[in-house]
Amino acid sequence: MKILIVEDEPRAASQLQNLLNKSVFDFELLTIVDSVEDTVSWFGKNMAPDLVFMDIQLADGLSFEIFQKIEVTAPIIFTTAFDQYAIQAFKVNSIDYLLKPIKQNDLDAALNKFSKSKSPSNPIEPNILKELLSNIQTPQKRSGILVKEGSGFVQIRVSELLYMYSQDSITFGITHNNKRYIIDETMDQLFDSLDDTKFYRINRGQIISKMAIQKIEPYFNHRVKLSLSSPRDQEFVVSRQKTSDFKDWMNQ
Structure with missing residues (x-):
């Protein structure tokens, strides 16, 4: 299983890689990219991976902008610090997600779901992108x-x-x-x-x-x-x- 990680926080990317190493799944990490611009460029030059782990907030914007610039057919598991209530649209649209900090059992469950899925991944439609963005609620800012x-x-x-x-x-x-x-x-x-x-x-x-x-x-x-x-x-x-x-x- 060939995996691409899209994550702009080195510590979070390292933690995800460590969890993947502890899972029972065999995988090859192709690379780690950290921005919308670099992700679009990578997909334009390489074959689609088997699975993508994608953070929502990247160095130069929201990862949803990637799908407005290029067609991505690989299955995606989003990683996010947003609370569960705010991202129910992911489940509605059959897009899986992991809440940060990611736990081993949650990662394993997401990988199991991916391995059992028989239906191919489809490009994300623009109306779904709008729904995802509108369902993300900004956390209350701390003092x-x-x-x-x-x-x-x-x-x-x-x-x-x-x-x-x-x-x-x-x-x-x-x-x-x-x-x-x-x-x-x-x-x-x-x-x-x-x-x-x-x-x-x-x-x-x-x-x-x-x-x-x-x-x-x-x-x-x-x-x-x-x-x-x-x-x-x-x-x-x-x-x-x-x-x-x-x-x-x-x-x-």
């Missing part, structure tokens, strides 16, 4: 966040955070007083819970607060570089795919 301090945890206000970043599969948050905290969540989980009018994920590994931005400068390869307060030796570069959207976000 506080639990962080590690010493041997325990403390809660800080989200408004105190200047930026967050991922390093060696660990998520860190930097506050206005230049303190660094460990946040026990992936970048996907963290960003999904934040107010996207105040925070922006400029690339796979960095989320910044609008209030922390002091200067925006042109950068090579059609990107922009940001100067933030309390940078702590961090460089902030907006990915090429997000530059236009980032400028629109700053104008809001």
